[in-house]
Amino acid sequence: MIRIDGVGHRIGNAPILHDITTHLPEGRLTALIGPNGAGKSTLLRLVGRLEPLQQGRISVGGHDVSTTRTEDLARVMAILGQQNSIASRLRLSELVGFGRWPHHRGRPTAHDHARVAEALEAFALTPLAHRFLDEVSGGQAQRAHIAMAFAQDTDWLLLDEPLNNLDMAHARALMGRLRDLVRHQGRSVGLVVHEINYAAAWADHVIAMKEGRIVAQGDAHEVLTEAVLSDLYEAPIAVVSHQGRPLVLHHV
Amino acid sequence: MDRRAVLILGGLLACLAGLSALWLLQGLGDGNRGFILSLRATKLAALVVVAFAIGISTVLFQTVAANRVLTPSIMGFDALYVLLQTLLVASLGVAGFAGLPAGAKFLSEIALMTAMASGLFGILLLRGARDVPRMILTGVILGVLFRSLSSFVGRILDPNAYAVVQSVSFASFNKVQPDLLPVAMGVTALAGLAAWRMAPRLDVLALGRDPAVSLGLRHRGVVLQVLGLVAVLVSVSTALVGPVSFFGLIVAGLAHGLMRSTRHAALLPTAALSGAILLVGGQWLFERVLGQAATLSVVVEFAGGLFFLYLLLRGHIR
Numbered sequence: 001m002i003r004i005d006g007v008g009h010r011i012g013n014a015p016i017l018h019d020i021t022t023h024l025p026e027g028r029l030t031a032l033i034g035p036n037g038a039g040k041s042t043l044l045r046l047v048g049r050l051e052p053l054q055q056g057r058i059s060v061g062g063h064d065v066s067t068t069r070t071e072d073l074a075r076v077m078a079i080l081g082q083q084n085s086i087a088s089r090l091r092l093s094e095l096v097g098f099g100r101w102p103h104h105r106g107r108p109t110a111h112d113h114a115r116v117a118e119a120l121e122a123f124a125l126t127p128l129a130h131r132f133l134d135e136v137s138g139g140q141a142q143r144a145h146i147a148m149a150f151a152q153d154t155d156w157l158l159l160d161e162p163l164n165n166l167d168m169a170h171a172r173a174l175m176g177r178l179r180d181l182v183r184h185q186g187r188s189v190g191l192v193v194h195e196i197n198y199a200a201a202w203a204d205h206v207i208a209m210k211e212g213r214i215v216a217q218g219d220a221h222e223v224l225t226e227a228v229l230s231d232l233y234e235a236p237i238a239v240v241s242h243q244g245r246p247l248v249l250h251h252v
Numbered sequence: 253m254d255r256r257a258v259l260i261l262g263g264l265l266a267c268l269a270g271l272s273a274l275w276l277l278q279g280l281g282d283g284n285r286g287f288i289l290s291l292r293a294t295k296l297a298a299l300v301v302v303a304f305a306i307g308i309s310t311v312l313f314q315t316v317a318a319n320r321v322l323t324p325s326i327m328g329f330d331a332l333y334v335l336l337q338t339l340l341v342a343s344l345g346v347a348g349f350a351g352l353p354a355g356a357k358f359l360s361e362i363a364l365m366t367a368m369a370s371g372l373f374g375i376l377l378l379r380g381a382r383d384v385p386r387m388i389l390t391g392v393i394l395g396v397l398f399r400s401l402s403s404f405v406g407r408i409l410d411p412n413a414y415a416v417v418q419s420v421s422f423a424s425f426n427k428v429q430p431d432l433l434p435v436a437m438g439v440t441a442l443a444g445l446a447a448w449r450m451a452p453r454l455d456v457l458a459l460g461r462d463p464a465v466s467l468g469l470r471h472r473g474v475v476l477q478v479l480g481l482v483a484v485l486v487s488v489s490t491a492l493v494g495p496v497s498f499f500g501l502i503v504a505g506l507a508h509g510l511m512r513s514t515r516h517a518a519l520l521p522t523a524a525l526s527g528a529i530l531l532v533g534g535q536w537l538f539e540r541v542l543g544q545a546a547t548l549s550v551v552v553e554f555a556g557g558l559f560f561l562y563l564l565l566r567g568h569i570r
Contacts, residue, residue: 050462074468081462090514098459102468106452145463152467 001026002047002156002190007056009042009212016042017212020056024205029182030190031199031220034209035233040192041082041160043209047190048079048158061155074102077156078149082164084141086133092144093129096120099151119151122177138165146174150181157181159191163198171195175202200224200246208232220246257518260510264525271532272296278540298428299535301440302489302496303503303527308447309485310500311507311523315458315516316377316478320508321563323500327373328395329486330495331402333365338402338409338417346413354431362439362487369483374476422494425535425548436488443484444524450477451516458514496549498556503527505559 002024009017017039024030024047032040045051047058049065058065060077068076078099086095096119100112120126123143133141142165149157157178163171179202181187193199199206199220206223208216210232216223224246229237238249276292313324324330340361341349376390406417447454456469457478464471489496507523508514534548 048466050465070465070470071468074466079462079466081466084460084463086459086463089508089512094514095459098456098463098467101452101456106455148463149466 001061002188003057003059004043004047005057007043007046007053007058009039009046009051009054011042015212017046020212020214022207022214022217024188024190024207026061026188027182027186028188028204029179029202030188030205030207031203032190032192032207032209033194033196033199033223033232034215037211038209039212040209044079044158044160044190044192045081048077048081049073050079050081071102074152074154076154077158078152078154079158080145080149080160080162082160084145090133091130092125092133092136092140093120095133095144096125096129096147096151099148099153102152115151115153119147122150123147124173139167139170142166143170143174155187157187157189159189161192161194163193163195171198178202196224196229196248196250200248224248254513257511257513257515257522261518261521261525264522264529268300268525268529268532271529271536272300275532275536294430294433295428295535296532297437298430298433298492299425299531300528301433301436302425302428302492303529303531304444304524305436305440305485305489305492306496306500307503307507307523307525307527308444308520309482309489310504311516311519312447312454312478312485313482313500314504315454316475316482318458318460320504321501321560322391323498323504324482324486325495325497325500326395327391328398329369329373329483330490330497331395331398332369332372333361333487333490334417334421334495335398335402335405336361336365336368338405338421341413341417342405342409346416349413349416355435358432358435358487358491359439361491362484365487366480366483369486370476370479373479377475377479378472425493425531426539426544428492432491436492439484440488443481443488444520446477447481447520448517450474451520454478454516455514458516493549497553498560499527499530499552501563502552502556502559503530505563506530 004020004022007017007020008015020043032044034040042051046053047060047065049070053066060073063073063076065073093116097108097116099119100108100115104112120129123146125140125144125147128136128140133144136144142162146159146162149159162174166174175198178189178191182189182204203220206217206220207214208223208228215232216228224239226237226239229239229248229250233250240247240249275296276289280288310323313327314320314322344352372394402417402421406414409417453469453474456464456467457471457474461471503523503526506526507519510526511518511522513519531548534552538544538546538548538551
């Protein structure tokens with residue numbers, strides 16, 4: 001479980017998060033939703049120790065984020081930020097190979113190579129493995145970054161808007177793969193997602209945020225209702241049911 | 253390291269060995285062989301040390317800055333060293349400056365330089381890492397500031413003291429400081445070894461801050477260590493031959509082009525060796541073939557400047 005306890009955050013004078021206390025349950029797919037500027041990404045980055053914690057406590061699977069060695073945290077959680085422009089010229093297979101670094105620290109074994117091949121295969125990147133990052137499309141590069149986080153083979157996988165740049169088919173395939181990880185491999189996933197129907201269709205647990213506060217949290221059924229969403233996005237939003245899951249009609 | 257990298261490194265090493273033999277033995281008459289050999293060997297060692305220092309420091313700096321156009325000199329590292337020298341001469345006087353034991357003075361200068369550069373550029377890189385244009389501008393302005401301060405202090409010195417300052421403020425491969433050579437060789441070897449040992453961590457650092465932190469790299473610590481090594485190596489090369497702005501750019505570009513890989517275990521030795529080949533070969537050409545009709549430092553800076561423009565025009569700045 002990821003415990004977030006009394007976390008506040010400011011950037012300059014602007015308050016981003018106000019005293020957030022919540023948790024991401026273990027063995028489930030948790031979606032963070034909310035309008036722009038709600039503080040979703042900041043919260044995820046604080047959990048992934050990409051930003052220093054200013055106030056409060058966060059622990060991931062019992063490891064306190066501010067006191068645990070960062071090398072050890074890298075074997076507990078993998079986090080993928082939103083901006084992934086890499087300056088060096090890398091092949092896709094090399095990039096995904098870095099996902100194994102926390103385990104081998106520079107001396108890859110046969111096992112590491114096997115896991116990299118597996119990750120490339122899982123994200124349909126094997127035919128592109130020898131291409132350079134700047135020779136593939138944005139969506140393919142995004143998949144390679146997700147494959148790198150996947151290859152890190154951690155209990156927790158935190159993804160900040162992983163659906164960016166992905167077409168419909170790949171977005172659906174990614175969500176399906178993430179749910180597989182949760183159902184069959186006992187991993188836990190937290191992600192920030194903007195297209196709310198992906199959360200509606202795939203998430204087990206939803207945390208809705210607005211202006212640095214948590215507005216609602218719980219099962220997808222409980223959170224993704226007309227009342228909560230209309231209030232969250234300050235716009236009238238209809239929710240219907242499709243195959244037993246909520247379907248949000250926000251675009252009409 | 254793959255076969256290709258090993259082959260290239262072997263080729264570079266053989267090339268450097270051949271050039272060194274040519275440098276040492278060409279036209280060696282029956283006269284005072286020992287004297288000529290020791291004279292030539294000193295200069296050869298100095299050139300190789302300088303090339304190693306510049307090559308390695310530039311690759312390190314480009315990795316930490318996530319940018320292929322920057323070099324420590326463009327960011328004002330060597331200007332900082334010259335400023336330190338000038339301030340030393342100004343405060344101690346020529347006699348005091350010259351009276352200090354060369355080795356100890358050099359080592360303490362390196363220590364001071366490392367502390368200052370790590371502090372200054374550490375703040376710059378750790379705070380502004382995501383804002384490359386601001387970082388470049390700040391670095392360039394700092395460089396100008398250091399140079400202006402040196403020239404201001406130079407103006408208020410008496411002419412004798414100024415002559416001493418001047419000798420460290422211009423690049424010249426013809427007059428190296430032989431008394432510093434043993435210390436410089438030791439320091440460069442240690443710094444090079446440290447950089448080589450960091451190679452896997454440097455590979456991860458090159459991914460950028462967020463991925464590196466996610467993979468469990470102690471980002472801040474590694475950045476400061478790398479900047480420290482850069483400061484040490486720049487001090488060495490500046491002390492031996494004076495500030496060289498664009499040579500590192502050529503060498504780092506060459507290393508990236510030759511290796512076509514981002515593994516630092518291969519990049520660092522490639523940069524060091526190709527730098528040494530360029531310097532020894534160039535100096536041999538200008539000294540022995542062209543009879544000092546031109547100076548290597550000027551040609552290196554000219555070619556490096558052109559390469560800099562080429563990189564800028566190709567839009568490599570990022």
